[in-house]
């Protein structure tokens with residue numbers, strides 16, 4: 001496709017910025033990213049970056065930055081909620097690097113966003129417009145008109161919707177469905193590691209029990225512990241979506257009564273002002289992600305439960321494959337059809353497997369977890385995907 005056609009991206013989250021960077025690296029000369037927030041920022045939380053994400057990020061030039069800011073855990077483990085008995089060990093560190101040829105990282109989300117912002121800033125083709133909340137989308141034979149809440153409009157030849165689970169692009173150009181409550185409530189917090197006993201060994205540990213899980217891992221080279229606690233909702237009346245809804249330590253603790261002393265102690269260390277909760281929302285797979293000059297990517301196309309740790313990974317893969325399709329395929333129609341045919345089956349699969357893994361992790365019999373062969377990102381082969389090299393040329 002012509003490299004001088006202007007491309008608009010809605011949303012400067014992880015997916016939108018990867019897409020912008022990938023397009024610039026493919027030689028597209030005008031890429032406008034429109035972000036609702038007045039400043040580019042990520043919430044205080046960690047992110048797993050498996051080999052299928054680190055591989056394209058390294059290809060995009062972020063390898064040194066990732067190596068400097070992310071942690072590569074030597075091991076990971078799943079433990080019993082009450083006894084802390086080890087139920088399963090996960091392949092990490094050198095063993096995973098040798099198997100897949102790319103590292104498995106844990107990173108603070110803000111650090112990855114910073115790396116992407118720095119990468120985009122080094123590309124003259126990328127223009128990021130903060131404070132632009134997309135409100136309307138209309139396409140005609142020549143392009144797409146974007147209307148923003150503050151009354152401004154913009155035109156582009158192609159629009160990519162990377163605007164997350166409540167996507168306006170999806171609402172305007174695809175279906176008017178609303179995100180659905182998944183049945184899970186999550187809490188997040190970042191804890192300072194101040195004393196030797198706060199150090200986790202191994203540095204990534206998941207405790208599982210019936211209807212609950214509690215994930216902890218270090219980021220920022222062991223200076224912080226990222227906590228994600230997820231409970232199946234007993235009261236479906238509360239279903240508020242969003243990353244910044246305050247909770248209380250007492251509320252979180254009430255869901256983990258009787259858990260192992262390490263978990264109780266970790267909850268008690270959470271600063272009251274740092275305890276957030278939200279209801280996890282998903283949407284059923286769409287029949288199509290592309291309509292005319294518009295494509296969806298990331299959570300806008302396929303929000304999923306977090307039990308495979310693959311939501312951002314799918315957004316990263318989408319961005320790279322879409323940029324490569326637009327660069328390598330002869331027409332826009334061909335490029336978008338190629339993108340969808342390569343990406344949708346994989347994202348649909350991961351969405352389904354992620355939901356199934358949630359049921360296994362929080363099943364009624366945690367004592368027997370790990371006795372049969374685990375189905376994970378590793379055993380499903382998800383880490384092997386090479387987003388940079390799946391688009392056919394010619």
Ligand SMILES: Cc1cc2nc3c(=O)[nH]c(=O)nc-3n(C[C@H](O)[C@H](O)[C@H](O)COP(=O)(O)OP(=O)(O)OC[C@H]3O[C@@H](n4cnc5c(N)ncnc54)[C@H](O)[C@@H]3O)c2cc1C
Pocket residue numbers: 010011012013014015016034035036037046047048049132133134135162163164165166167168186228280297298299300306309310311312313314315
């Ligand atoms: C508890 C939990 C843990 C997770 N852990 C992991 C993990 O370890 N590894 C992993 O790979 N994934 C993980 N995920 C999933 C991951 O966070 C998401 O899938 C990922 O952030 C999606 O990226 P995105 O760019 O598509 O959307 P988002 O990150 O939601 O970004 C969307 C952007 O669009 C902007 N926007 C929204 N509306 C508009 C508008 N109208 N106009 C302009 N801009 C707009 C937003 O402000 C935002 O900047 C986790 C998710 C949860 C819930």
